[in-house]
Amino acid sequence: MPAAVLDALTPTAQRLVVNRRGSTVWEAESPRGHYAVKAGYPIEATADWPAQPWTALAPAREGAVLHRLGLDDLAYGEWDGGTWNYQPWHEGPDLYQLWEPCRRPDAAVQPHISVALGCVEALAELHGKGWAHGDVQPAHFIIGIERTHLIDLALARGGYVPTGYDFPFRGCLVHYEAPEIARSVLATGQAEPTQEADIYALGASLLISATGRRAVEYPDDAPRPVQREAVASGRRRDVKVPGELGALIDTMLSHEPADRPTAYEVGKALNAL
């Protein structure tokens, strides 16, 4: 853990949560509370990958966004070629984990409307503040006892971010990428996160978590640009969640951004089910 974080939190217990290329997350218990600690490093170029210097900036960028959104119980800074943040730890399974029983072959369990509602409410809260998340995916919804938290705001757009920590948005996980985002990334290498694209990503997240299958048809091992082509052309697979939740998910996955409901409208529709 970065020395500045050890100094600030003096953790009494810590656990490594993920350690991926460019990013490490720990859970830390401290006299000050329970925190998620993130550290980023630059990814050097390899034969297969171009350099990705933005992974070094992501934790500080996220810290700045959280601060902007009104969260005070956090800090962020620089270390060793990269940046770090700590923020409150949210206890609970993520959406994909929670709906695992729905994906079993003999599934007798239906996806729970209240869980979908919790996810929509978390997204609606962010949208209500004028921000778009940019990286909505099942792992980023933490379903707590009292409420659902939408985490990983490193790519969010909607307010001031210090230029030194900012970087362009280059798309998200293709499974959750809206057609217009995929099209823009293919054409220019970049895109603009929008609330409409977040809604598509929420629909795709609910679909994959409930069925284990993604919205668009493409081979798993296809190169990223080929996957994006499939998403951009909107080749929807015939995968459905049963019932009214399924119909609502379908509208969220509309090809045209303007045809998708807002988070507020999705919340209203779910409340009425």
Ligand SMILES: Nc1ncnc2c1ncn2[C@@H]1O[C@H](COP(=O)(O)OP(=O)(O)OP(=O)(O)O)[C@@H](O)[C@H]1O
């Ligand atoms: N505040 C938090 N509370 C609880 N768990 C968290 C928190 N922040 C991160 N995590 C855990 O760490 C994982 C990775 O965090 P996060 O998605 O923010 O990092 P990342 O480096 O951007 O990963 P990815 O590239 O997969 O998006 C999350 O999926 C979650 O399990």
Ligand SMILES: [Mg+2]
């Ligand atoms: Mg993440």
